[in-house]
Amino acid sequence: MLGLLFITFFIGRVMPVDPVLSIVGERATKEVYEAAYKALGLDQPLIVQFFFYIRDVVQGNFGISLRTGFPVAVDIRRVFPATMELATLGTIFGVILGVPLGVLAAVKRGTWIDQIARVVALIGYSMPVFWLGLIGLLLFYGILGWVGGPGRLDIFLQDEVQQVTGMILIDSLLAGNIEVFRNALTHIILPASLLGYYSLAYISRMTRSFMLEQLNSEYIITARVKGLSERSVIWRHAFGNIKVQLITVIALSYAGLLEGSVLTEIIFAWPGIGSYITTSLLSADMNAVMGGTVVVGLVFVLLNILAELLYQFFDPRAK
Amino acid sequence: MKPIRHTLFGAAIALATGLTGAATIAATPSNMLVIANRIDDITTLDPAQSFEFAGGDVSHNLYNKLVNFDPNNLDAGYVADLAESWSVSDDGKTITFKMRPGVKFASGNPVTAKDAEYSLRRAVILKKTPSFILTQFGFTPENVKDTIVATDDMTLKITTDKRYATSFVLNSMTATIGGIVDSKLVQSHATGGDMGNEWLRTNTAGSGPYVLGSWKPNESITLVANPDYYGGAPAMKKVVVRHIQESSTQRLLLERGDIDVARNLNPEDIAGIRGKPGLAVDSELRGRIMYIAFNQKNKILANPKVQEALKYLIDYKGMQDSFLKGQYVIHQAFLPATFLGAIKDTPYSLNVAKAKKLLAEAGYAKGFEVGIIVREAQERLEMAQSIQNTFAKAGITVKLTVGTGKQILGIYRARKHDIYLGAWGPDYPDPNTNASTFAWNGDNSDAAGLTGVLAWRNSWDNAKITKETEAAMVEGNRDARAKMYEATQREFQKVAPFAVMFQKIEQTGRSDKVKHLNLGGAITAVSYWPVTK
Numbered sequence: 001m002l003g004l005l006f007i008t009f010f011i012g013r014v015m016p017v018d019p020v021l022s023i024v025g026e027r028a029t030k031e032v033y034e035a036a037y038k039a040l041g042l043d044q045p046l047i048v049q050f051f052f053y054i055r056d057v058v059q060g061n062f063g064i065s066l067r068t069g070f071p072v073a074v075d076i077r078r079v080f081p082a083t084m085e086l087a088t089l090g091t092i093f094g095v096i097l098g099v100p101l102g103v104l105a106a107v108k109r110g111t112w113i114d115q116i117a118r119v120v121a122l123i124g125y126s127m128p129v130f131w132l133g134l135i136g137l138l139l140f141y142g143i144l145g146w147v148g149g150p151g152r153l154d155i156f157l158q159d160e161v162q163q164v165t166g167m168i169l170i171d172s173l174l175a176g177n178i179e180v181f182r183n184a185l186t187h188i189i190l191p192a193s194l195l196g197y198y199s200l201a202y203i204s205r206m207t208r209s210f211m212l213e214q215l216n217s218e219y220i221i222t223a224r225v226k227g228l229s230e231r232s233v234i235w236r237h238a239f240g241n242i243k244v245q246l247i248t249v250i251a252l253s254y255a256g257l258l259e260g261s262v263l264t265e266i267i268f269a270w271p272g273i274g275s276y277i278t279t280s281l282l283s284a285d286m287n288a289v290m291g292g293t294v295v296v297g298l299v300f301v302l303l304n305i306l307a308e309l310l311y312q313f314f315d316p317r318a319k
Numbered sequence: 320m321k322p323i324r325h326t327l328f329g330a331a332i333a334l335a336t337g338l339t340g341a342a343t344i345a346a347t348p349s350n351m352l353v354i355a356n357r358i359d360d361i362t363t364l365d366p367a368q369s370f371e372f373a374g375g376d377v378s379h380n381l382y383n384k385l386v387n388f389d390p391n392n393l394d395a396g397y398v399a400d401l402a403e404s405w406s407v408s409d410d411g412k413t414i415t416f417k418m419r420p421g422v423k424f425a426s427g428n429p430v431t432a433k434d435a436e437y438s439l440r441r442a443v444i445l446k447k448t449p450s451f452i453l454t455q456f457g458f459t460p461e462n463v464k465d466t467i468v469a470t471d472d473m474t475l476k477i478t479t480d481k482r483y484a485t486s487f488v489l490n491s492m493t494a495t496i497g498g499i500v501d502s503k504l505v506q507s508h509a510t511g512g513d514m515g516n517e518w519l520r521t522n523t524a525g526s527g528p529y530v531l532g533s534w535k536p537n538e539s540i541t542l543v544a545n546p547d548y549y550g551g552a553p554a555m556k557k558v559v560v561r562h563i564q565e566s567s568t569q570r571l572l573l574e575r576g577d578i579d580v581a582r583n584l585n586p587e588d589i590a591g592i593r594g595k596p597g598l599a600v601d602s603e604l605r606g607r608i609m610y611i612a613f614n615q616k617n618k619i620l621a622n623p624k625v626q627e628a629l630k631y632l633i634d635y636k637g638m639q640d641s642f643l644k645g646q647y648v649i650h651q652a653f654l655p656a657t658f659l660g661a662i663k664d665t666p667y668s669l670n671v672a673k674a675k676k677l678l679a680e681a682g683y684a685k686g687f688e689v690g691i692i693v694r695e696a697q698e699r700l701e702m703a704q705s706i707q708n709t710f711a712k713a714g715i716t717v718k719l720t721v722g723t724g725k726q727i728l729g730i731y732r733a734r735k736h737d738i739y740l741g742a743w744g745p746d747y748p749d750p751n752t753n754a755s756t757f758a759w760n761g762d763n764s765d766a767a768g769l770t771g772v773l774a775w776r777n778s779w780d781n782a783k784i785t786k787e788t789e790a791a792m793v794e795g796n797r798d799a800r801a802k803m804y805e806a807t808q809r810e811f812q813k814v815a816p817f818a819v820m821f822q823k824i825e826q827t828g829r830s831d832k833v834k835h836l837n838l839g840g841a842i843t844a845v846s847y848w849p850v851t852k
Contacts, residue, residue: 030770031446032447032448032450066362067359067362067536068537069363069520070521075536078535078538134567137568138571141571141575142571142574142575145575149571149575149577150571150572151561154577155351155353155561155578156347156348156351156353156557156559158539158541158559159532159533159541266565269562269565271537275537275564276537
């Protein structure tokens with residue numbers, strides 16, 4: 001984590017952009033400029049600035065975002081739940097559809113089912129997200145009107161539910177407001193399906209190859225010779241043995257989505273952490289970029305720990 | 320195999336029914352205005368600090384000023400707002416405002432001259448970026464006690480350090496920084512001598528037609544109608560401005576009826592919605608000017624013949640009619656059309672033969688090499704490429720340097736460029752705003768560091784034009800003042816190392832139900848209160 005902080009900090013400081021100008025604007029007088037320069041602590045040596053920064057981060061203070069003017073922690077508290085909601089739903093889609101598809105493709109290897117699964121995954125891998133997103137919006141929102149448009153809610157509903165977790169689906173249920181819940185669902189379904197499709201592509205391919213490895217093993221042949229049902233062979237024996245590997249794959253894919261999918265967020269006007277970090281980076285708002293990076297780093301660490309715990313649950317050897 | 324198929328089909332069916340079941344055709348409520356705009360430049364809502372377009376749009380609807388523009392008649396110039404009337408002393412230095420009686424802030428506190436005194440003093444003392452709009456009249460944190468004074472609850476006297484054109488002072492008061500805040504409310508939220516700056520960043524204390532409902536950075540701003548607004552409660556009870564980055568997304572939302580107004584549609588999307596039933600397109604001239612400037616530190620570019628030649632080597636019309644269509648219109652003077660003293664002369668057009676002749680006279684018959692710096696924004700890059708092509712016709716080789724806005728600005732402010740291509744927008748609605756940066760240069764030395772002055776950035780020092788600008792700044796008669804700016808601009812067109820090329824047109828897509836939406840033209844910000852639906 002310290003290394004991560006150091007690298008982001010250093011890159012941020014050597015970038016050829018002037019954070020002071022972002023605050024005061026290009027018309028500012030010299031006096032205003034210098035006051036802001038001092039207030040940011042930029043007159044201190046780089047290494048001193050770094051230690052000040054570390055000291056603050058340890059206390060949970062990421063500083064003030066130059067771009068929004070709010071403390072970075074407050075900003076992240078606002079944008080991260082939006083990403084989390086989207087990524088979680090996306091991963092659920094990816095797992096629910098991707099794992100069965102992968103198993104099916106492995107079992108029916110070489111048949112048309114396998115070919116279709118391959119094509120589905122290939123499209124998922126290679127289709128640019130902004131294109132698929134825009135076409136999806138055009139079709140399902142613009143022409144058919146089946147889903148809600150960009151944004152997390154219809155605008156007139158937006159301040160109806162009190163923020164508790166920041167995830168509208170959960171907050172609306174907590175408040176018992178079904179109208180907002182349904183509305184939020186129509187808005188999230190398309191971007192979540194899109195992210196789900198990408199995670200499906202990855203998960204189904206990985207599942208297929210894990211399964212193939214198992215199905216070609218001798219113990220499977222033994223099981224079949226013993227006269228076990230095909231269902232039991234596939235699900236209990238083969239699938240049972242790939243659970244641990246699958247967890248790693250799913251955790252990785254989930255972590256990837258939690259970083260925030262910048263293009264998806266921009267197309268769907270989704271105020272998440274991906275577009276937050278990117279736009280901050282473009283305006284040299286290093287406090288926000290570093291705050292965002294630290295949070296993403298933490299998410300990776302936490303997911304790794306979670307995956308480890310799940311290994312112990314599924315894999316008797318790990319106990 | 321059955322269980323697997325079941326799962327797949329089941330999920331697909333659940334998904335499909337879930338989607339169709341929840342589908343609705345959207346329409347915004349009839350007393351609510353929903354706008355898509357890029358609002359990620361807002362960092363504060365404090366009128367003493369706010370200096371960005373989107374912030375100015377918000378502030379304009381939250382705060383009243385002493386004098387302001389009437390959105391239904393922008394050409395009239397400033398008119399009475401919180402000040403009912405005003406008079407000017409014989410020496411032209413003191414303006415006495417009489418406050419409008421019976422006006423209340425949204426908080427219920429009465430609007431008095433004390434509030435105006437507090438607001439203007441505060442803006443000077445806080446010294447934030449836009450404070451120069453007031454301090455250019457000689458107000459300082461030290462002297463505001465004597466120069467900005469409420470003599471009683473209904474009378475405010477402001478005294479400038481010397482005589483200025485009254486129209487100049489009053490025009491400046493219509494800028495965002497002239498917003499009058501509720502002094503009692505703001506003072507109750509002041510912490511550590513910040514005069515409520517931190518609190519006003521995210522809260523409002525005005526008397527305007529709207530109050531702030533909520534602000535979520537990069538997400539949305541909600542304004543709620545102020546039922547006690549002295550001009551009458553606005554028809555739109557709620558105005559929501561939602562941050563939508565992509566033009567195509569804005570267009571989809573507009574076509575579906577989820578928003579009423581889309582402010583950042585690109586030319587393709589404008590063309591796409593034109594003529595669609597229920598939608599309309601508005602075009603308004605804005606204050607932004609697109610120009611190229613020749614750095615006088617470069618010996619070749621300092622040659623007047625070369626400058627003139629370069630002005631003839633720009634395909635103004637070609638650009639206007641092709642990639643800039645509907646976005647920019649040819650404009651060759653430094654004051655945007657609709658400003659006091661603006662002129663419509665366009666003496667330059669693409670004329671390669673004439674340019675070659677001029678270059679030969681200057682001793683550069685074979686051309687030369689020169690660099691152009693430009694920000695990586697599509698329209699600017701296209702302009703730069705067009706200029707690169709037309710310059711090449713006279714043998715001039717252009718090396719384009721493309722960078723982020725901040726990188727390019729850094730080079731420009733350090734006077735290290737050859738030619739700069741970019742934009743300038745007026746800071747306040749008075750001709751002096753552009754005259755004082757394009758034409759005026761008080762000290763051309765590097766040490767002066769007048770980085771906000773475009774003439775300085777290009778190391779251009781013309782004593783005659785600087786004097787003319789200073790004279791126009793103090794001329795009391797409005798019409799005489801306009802004439803002076805007209806003459807200065809004609810001279811500027813001939814001798815300045817600037818080729819002003821275009822003025823911005825803003826095209827807005829809206830539902831045809833929305834009426835009376837005025838974006839503020841070239842001189843002010845958007846007004847929501849006259850809007851009906």
